[in-house]
Amino acid sequence: MTAFRRPTNIRDILCKTCPLTSSTSPFKWYTNGRVFSITLNLSCHSHNIIDLITCTKRSKQYIGKTKKNSFRTRFTTHRFDLNNDRGTCVAKHFNLDGHTHQHFNIITIDQLPGSDNISLLNKDNHSIHTFGTTGPHGMNIKELQ
Ligand SMILES: [Zn+2]
Numbered sequence: 001m002t003a004f005r006r007p008t009n010i011r012d013i014l015c016k017t018c019p020l021t022s023s024t025s026p027f028k029w030y031t032n033g034r035v036f037s038i039t040l041n042l043s044c045h046s047h048n049i050i051d052l053i054t055c056t057k058r059s060k061q062y063i064g065k066t067k068k069n070s071f072r073t074r075f076t077t078h079r080f081d082l083n084n085d086r087g088t089c090v091a092k093h094f095n096l097d098g099h100t101h102q103h104f105n106i107i108t109i110d111q112l113p114g115s116d117n118i119s120l121l122n123k124d125n126h127s128i129h130t131f132g133t134t135g136p137h138g139m140n141i142k143e144l145q
């Protein structure tokens with residue numbers, strides 16, 4: 001778990017995306033019921049983020065990552081995909097009947113130390129293995145390669 005500190009500025013205080021990156025409240029993996037506590041000090045400008053999307057309606061979860069993109073860009077992309085039903089596994093899920101934006105919850109759960117693609121992918125796969133978000137219990141359709 002890497003903490004990356006950057007000075008807080010007015011822009012970040014007003015930002016609606018930054019708070020999503022600095023959650024200190026515990027979160028639950030629904031596949032095994034375990035509760036994890038994380039402490040990250042990130043902003044929406046942080047890169048190399050592992051994020052966790054939870055559907056609060058069906059308790060399904062999706063792990064993803066950013067590489068060169070900042071978390072803000074990733075968040076915007078997710079919202080665009082959802083609004084336009086772009087066919088990603090996340091967009092498909094949240095366009096199911098009975099879902100609204102209110103069921104979409106995203107938090108950052110880790111930041112990787114570098115931008116090395118291999119370690120990033122390994123880390124992401126590791127998270128998916130550990131937490132089992134593939135298959136019927138999660139939204140990750142297949143493991144990332
Ligand atoms: Zn921000």
Ligand SMILES: [Zn+2]
Nearest residue numbers: 055057058060
């Ligand atoms: Zn759902």
